[in-house]
Amino acid sequence: MTEPALPPRRWPLVPTLLVALAVLIMVALGVWQLQRKGEKEALIALYERNRAMSATVAYPALAPVPDAMLFRKSSVTCLEPVRWLPRSGAAREGGSGIRMIADCRTGAEGPGALVDMGIADDFAPPAWKGGTVQGTIVPGPEQPSLIERLTGRAVPARPMLVADTPAPGLRASAVPSGADVPNNHLAYAVQWFLFAGIAVVIYILALRRRLQR
Template identity: 75%
Template sequence: MTEPTDVAPARRWPLVPTLLVLVAVAVMIGLGVWQLQRKTEKEALIALFQRNTAMSSLVTYPKLPPVPDAVLFRKSSVVCLEPVQWDPRSGTDRKGTAGIRMIADCRTGAEGPGVLVDVGIGDDFTPPAWKGGDVQGTIVPGPEQPTVMERALGKAVPARAMLIADVPVAGLRASAVPSADNTPNNHLAYAGQWFLFAAAALVIYILAVRRRLRP
């Protein structure tokens, strides 16, 4: 008479870990779809900037942030009564030669915010002997842009606009104007990364569970 043999219970897929992985995969796929939507929005924004660049008519300089997209890369003019502060920063002139951008924070009246004006490129950090005046140029985003961490934490302060002078002040070279074509649009790559992460997580989890369920 033979003894009955014990039959090992069939192993099942772990419920809770599987649900957690599926939720994580769904979130990553959702982020990928969101990046594709952002890609379409950014392409429309770049097209707007390109149209703005082609316009020669003047618009009112936006003294208060946030700067409307409709005026970025448009021509404008301001009256700088007096440069109250200089903010020298690295930059290039319109021939691609590196130098120091001379950015003036100008007073425009007794009250209210001033305007930022890039009056040209110098060879050192010494501000020009410029006392103010009429300036015509191109509206671009100001140099003080919020960081990624500030945006993620909801603490981002909108950046001011800046006017890059068409004609530099005496002793300086004309600063290069950013091209609308250089507006970053990496959302397709970001979407691909999220989809790849989702696929990798799913494949790795399936292989790990199948290996665990082997008799």
């Protein structure tokens, strides 16, 4: 008596399509990160050129700050500090401490200006009452979170001026540079490509095991 013929082995179409789609998405994300890497490198080069310029620009009153104005020299008149926003930071000549950031009133109305007046050893506000401040325009400390950016609810960060001359009793704050801007896109791209490769290897091993049964 002849044994019944075994049914032909079927290729799992739907799982293969799903894995292929996932791999394509991961590869596309890796390519996008490589593109972002080039864009970030160009942006950092722009910031370094801005730092090398000696000419001053008008302090930007509203956010967002154009990239062409970041890390440029500027000045602003602080009529009075409305409040102090202490943040951790580094001194220009080394060491760390508390950055004393003044949220200044610059007129009867308007958004005012953020001014980093220097590094303190504690949270006690300095006795500085305002005046004309010269310094470097940098991004403000209140940056939108990742969730806010992903959900489209991000509010552009206000600009901030790092004072060339600190307030009495404070040390000059270190001025950020373009090199401080994070550029991890190459590492992210490698991770996405690795994820895609691992997914392909795992699926091939699972598929071989299924077809050998």
